[in-house]
Amino acid sequence: MAIEVRIPTILRTYTGGAKAVEGSGATLDELLNNLDAAHGGLRERLVDGEKLRRFVNVYLNDEDVRFLGGLETPVKDGDTVTVLPAVAGGAR
Amino acid sequence: MLTISRALYEKVIEHARKDHPDEACGVIAGPIGTDRPTRFIPMQNAERSPTFYRFDSLEQLRVWREMDDNDEEPVVIYHSHTATQAYPSRTDISYASEPQAHYVLVSTRDEAETEFRSYLITDGEVTEEPVVVTE
Numbered sequence: 634m635a636i637e638v639r640i641p642t643i644l645r646t647y648t649g650g651a652k653a654v655e656g657s658g659a660t661l662d663e664l665l666n667n668l669d670a671a672h673g674g675l676r677e678r679l680v681d682g683e684k685l686r687r688f689v690n691v692y693l694n695d696e697d698v699r700f701l702g703g704l705e706t707p708v709k710d711g712d713t714v715t716v717l718p719a720v721a722g723g724a725r
Numbered sequence: 726m727l728t729i730s731r732a733l734y735e736k737v738i739e740h741a742r743k744d745h746p747d748e749a750c751g752v753i754a755g756p757i758g759t760d761r762p763t764r765f766i767p768m769q770n771a772e773r774s775p776t777f778y779r780f781d782s783l784e785q786l787r788v789w790r791e792m793d794d795n796d797e798e799p800v801v802i803y804h805s806h807t808a809t810q811a812y813p814s815r816t817d818i819s820y821a822s823e824p825q826a827h828y829v830l831v832s833t834r835d836e837a838e839t840e841f842r843s844y845l846i847t848d849g850e851v852t853e854e855p856v857v858v859t860e
Contacts, residue, residue, distance in 0.1 A: 643822045688820055690782045697782045717789055718822035720768075720802060723748065723777035724809045725816060 636664055636708050639715040647675040661691065662704040664714065679716065680704065688719040727801070727827045727843040728857045729753075729762050736765045738839050741805035741831040744770065748778040748805050749831075754792050755800035762800040762827075770804075777816070778804045801843075803829035811840035813851050821846035827854070 635655045640648050648654050654672065658664035669676035679689050684703065691698045692715040698706045708714065733753055741749045750770050753762035766788055771781040780788075792798060802823060806814075811832035813821070821828055824847050832840040845852045 641822070643824060690785065692782075692786050695783075695786070697786075699782070715786065717782075717785055719779060719782070719820065720750070720752075720785060720822075721772075721777070721779035721820045722804060722817035723772075723774070723814060724806050725776060725814050 635710060637713045638664070638668060639713065641717050643718060644675065644678055644716065647672045647678070658708060660702075660704065661693070661698060661706045661708055661714070664708055665704075688721060690717045690719050691715070692717070726855050726857060727762075727829070728760075728859060729801070731858050731860055733762055733765055734841065734856075734858050736767075737801075737803050737829065737831060738841060740767050741803075741833050741839065744805070745833040746775045746807045747773055748775065748807060750778040750780065750804040751802075752788060752799045753801035753803070754795070754797040757796050757798045760800060760825075764797065775807050799823050799826050801829050802826045803831060805831040805833050807832075808834050810834070811842045813844055813846060818846055818849055818851060829856075 637653050638656055639653045656664050656668040658667045665676045679686060685691060693701060693706055694713055748770055751767040754764040754766060755761045769781045769784055770778045772779045811830040828844045828846050830842050843854050843856045845854055
């Protein structure tokens with residue numbers, strides 16, 4: 634089972650510079666645990682305790698997983714998961 | 726150092742003025758590795774706030790994919806402050822996550838004069854850089 638996970642520039646230190654890695658799992662949660670085994674520390678950049686970090690966007694194909702099931706979003710072979718740090722900020 | 730054409734410089738300022746008093750935000754893409762901003766991409770501020778900005782997540786995906794298809798990267802990431810100085814705030818610094826980008830801050834706090842300054846932000850460190858506007 635292979636799910637492609639596209640990694641933003643700032644997290645490529647965890648993947649040896651690779652822009653995309655492959656993983657497996659039935660849910661996003663499982664997939665991230667699976668990736669973390671090969672790329673230690675990656676999961677923690679995306680997950681805070683039991684939830685996805687607020688300022689990291691994770692997409693399943695063309696959708697934002699916040700509108701699907703968050704970490705419980707089902708994933709399957711052939712899916713593409715994309716990670717992009719949110720672009721945000723403000724006056725304070 | 727940020728080198729930017731006058732046309733793009735003015736587009737950023739115009740965007741900031743138009744959205745005032747909400748913060749305006751956007752990207753200027755350029756060919757990967759050239760450090761040259763070429764394509765102006767104003768973004769929606771999904772927060773629509775006078776003190777916070779955030780790219781809409783699906784719009785960001787679309788724009789990032791487009792840049793990838795074009796072999797571009799975000800050379801400039803800009804946003805405006807509408808009542809404070811054109812200097813990165815604590816939140817600006819903590820959310821800066823494109824290591825090669827020039828973070829441009831515009832301030833529209835003064836009606837007559839718009840401040841335009843540029844910074845490199847890596848590992849929580851802010852370094853102001855000169856802005857060279859080319860004709």
